[in-house]
C-alpha cells in the first residue's frame with residue numbers, strides 16, 4: 627500500500643459551496659489543510675485555510691492555486707476544460723478528467739452507461755426532433771446536454787406535434803431526448819473507490835424531490851434485496867470502468883424488477899448526507915481518504931436515518947428541530963435566505979439498522 631499524503635498537506639477544492647465545506651471539515655479531521663477556489667460566495671472558505679476568489683478564466687490564479695496544493699478535487703461538475711489543463715500541469719486531480727467529462731455531458735454520460743451494459747432510459751441526440759422522438763417514444767423529456775441541475779434545462783413532451791415548441795424553450799442549447807421511465811421510486815447509491823482499487827458502497831437511499839430539488843433521503847430504501855444488490859453492483863461497475871478515485875453518486879429509477887440509471891455525479895452528493903449520522907465513516911471522510919491515499923473506511927450502515935434538506939425559509943425550523951431526540955443539524959453558514967437555496971440539512975436517526 628502507498629503511504630497516505632502527509633498530515634499538513636493541502637487539498638485544493640474547486641467550488642466553495644456546502645459540499646466543499648463538509649469536505650474541508652472532513653479533511654481537517656484527517657490533519658489536512660484545504661484551499662478553496664471559488665469566484666462567488668464560498669461557505670466552504672469559512673472552514674478552509676485559504677481561498678482564491680477569482681474566475682475560472684484567470685489561468686494565472688489557477689496555476690498559483692494548483693502549485694499551492696498537493697492534490698485537487700472538486701465539488702461540482704462544470705469546470706471548464708482550460709482550467710483542468712492548467713491544473714494537470716502540476717497537481718494530481720481526483721476524480722480525474724475522464725469522470726468529469728463524462729458527467730458534464732448527458733449524451734456522453736448516457737452513451738458511457740450503455741457501453742457498460744447498464745440500463746438507461748431510451749435516448750437520442752437531437753438533430754431532428756421528430757427523429758429523436760421516434761427513437762425514444764412518447765412521453766419524452768428533452769434535456770440540455772450540459773449545465774442542467776435540479777431539474778433545470780428540461781422539458782417534457784407529451785405529443786409529437788409539441789416537440790419543436792418544447793425544444794425552443796431550451797433556447798437552442800444542444801440537447802438529448804429521453805424516453806419517460808415509469809418508476810415507482812428514485813434511489814441513489816453513493817460509493818467510493820480508493821487509489822488501490824478497493825471499493826466501498828453505502829446502502830442505497832430513497833429520494834423524494836420537491837420542485838426538482840432533493841427534499842428527503844430515507845435509508846434503508848424500501849426495495850427488494852435483489853435490487854439493493856444490483857445497486858451496489860452498478861456503482862462498482864461504474865467506479866471500476868472509470869478507474870475512479872473518490873466518491874461518486876449514482877441516481878437510479880426503480881422499475882418493476884430492475885434499476886434504470888438516470889445520472890452519475892463524480893463527487894459527494896446531497897443524497898449521501900445521511901451517512902453523517904448512519905455510518906462510522908461518512909461520504910465526506912471517505913472521499914478525503916480516497917484522494918489522499920488512506921484506506922477506505924467502514925461505510926456499513928448502523929442506523930436507519932432520514933435526511934431532510936432545509937431549503938429557503940425551512941432554515942427557521944433548525945432550532946426547534948435541534949431540540950428533538952436523534953436529530954443532527956448541519957447549517958451551511960449562508961447569510962441570505964432565498965427560495966430554493968439549500969441552507970442546511972438535518973439527519974434524524976430513526977433507530978438502529
Ligand code: AMP
Pocket residue numbers: 747767774775776777778804805806807808812835838877888889
Ligand atoms: P435529472 O436532472 O436528470 O436528475 O432529472 C430530474 C428529475 O426528473 C429526476 O429526478 C426524475 O424525477 C425526473 N426524470 C428525469 N429523467 C427522467 C426520465 N427519463 N423518465 C422519468 N422521469 C425522469
